[in-house]
Amino acid sequence: MGTPLGDFIRAKRDSIQPESFGLPDRRRRRSPGLRRSDLAQRAGVSVEYLTRIEQGRDRNPSLAVVNALADALSLDAAERAHLRLLAKITSGACVIERPPSPPNRHVRPTVHDTLQLLEPGVAFLTNRLGDLLAYTSGFELVMRGIGLLETERPNLTRYVFTDPYAKTFFADWDQVADEQAFDLWRGPSVAQFQQLVAELAHIAGTELTGRLDHHLPPPQVPLRLNHPIAHELRWQRERMELPVTDAQELVVLLPADEATALAMDRLRRQPHHTLRAVP
Template sequence: MATPLGDFVRAKRDSIQPESFGIPDRGRRRSPGLRRSDLASRAGISVEYLTRIEQGRDRNPSPSVVNALADALSLDTAERQHLRYLAKITGGACVGRRRPEPPSREVRPTVLATLHLMEPAVAFVTNRLGDVLAATAGFELMVRGSGLLETDAPNLTRFVFTDPRARAFFPEWDQVADEQVFDLWFGPSAEVSEWFTAELAPAAGEEFTRRLNRHLPPPRVPLRIKHPSGYELCWHREPLDLSGTDGQMLVVLLPADEATEQAMDRLRQRPLRAIS
């Protein structure tokens, strides 16, 4: 019996010309569009499994399979969200499971006091999901105008993959993207990380999902930032784990060169513009 998920995947496959994916024409086909074998190869699944999904004989593909199909079909953000919705109503990933308790956003008073003592240094409290939980005024100055702190619950991972301004703010965007995705493997729990990944994937797209199965840690190099004011900043990072806090870390950024130190001094001396 057909399912909405299977119908969508088959219809989308039939609408794609193989040449648009760089697949050579191999002569006559029984149906228009992309061959099942080509889509299965692109998604990293077997032809048999793809057939079961399209025919409605498998109603429970995992989030990783749904993401792989979205990548293989080159779906845009709206199509990814629709695919995930169809997987849910078909009886797929995460249906019938309660959402795990999100990690606490509360920061211990002693940690907040430590941040206060560190002023005007650049430091912030985060967790492996990328939530920005607290920060020094120096950190807020460093990211001012980037868009990172414009939401009520700022998250660095979400910012990197869904805000176009992130690519200008991080000149070495690929390096930062690799780091943020790799950190998801470390918690605060496997269940929470799985939920966060499933919720972010439709909006973040292939740049996010294709990094999920990389298990080699990215090299830890200085963090380069292009401040909206024009200054180029370079930082060494020192992450300090905070025990008993849902995997929170205190991350201290230290100027990697004299130019960064001088630029931050100039930024601190700039008068704030009044907002009318």
């Protein structure tokens, strides 16, 4: 049986094209990605030891080995932090004995000012649990009346998996569901992750739980929305990670075609709303 750590390493290795690391492209391979022997060599461990980690037969690699694997896989800062967390979970060192502390909902003034500069664009601030912490008037125009913003504390993950209208509003609902599940799986903490999953699982069922073992980010594709007034809107997304201490992400939606840009112009002629921070 695999482990969260081994599954992540194997999935990440399979996603890497050998030529991106200056290795020859072995097109006749039956399995995709980087060879186990290549990763072992880059990390300075034996192939047999790497095999034990990936297959879950070694559940307690040292921090030095975990860091060497992170280097060998060229993980970014968020992925490195997640790899260390998975190592703790796999070894049993990460035990939850008390209710989790609430996720950080504080929006720093400079982040709020950055959102203000994006007006009247479509942008929002969120954490990996899906909480909407602040958003522009453009975002409110796009999302008004679908049920997302009509709650006291809007949460995109909860909306995607529990509101029946979400499958109509998001033209590519499966893609959006994959994205939300992956973000949820990545943090911000194991305790908060488990709490929200427990809350949603009895409603969403396998639509959510079946996605939690996917260890690689979904492909980035345009976001298509079936807007109740403006009809189909297509967006490109720019995601900007805030510092680790914030555990937040700023997302900007940019029109992917002229029809979307024109539709937004029409929506903006409606009564103006200002940037909103969610309490």
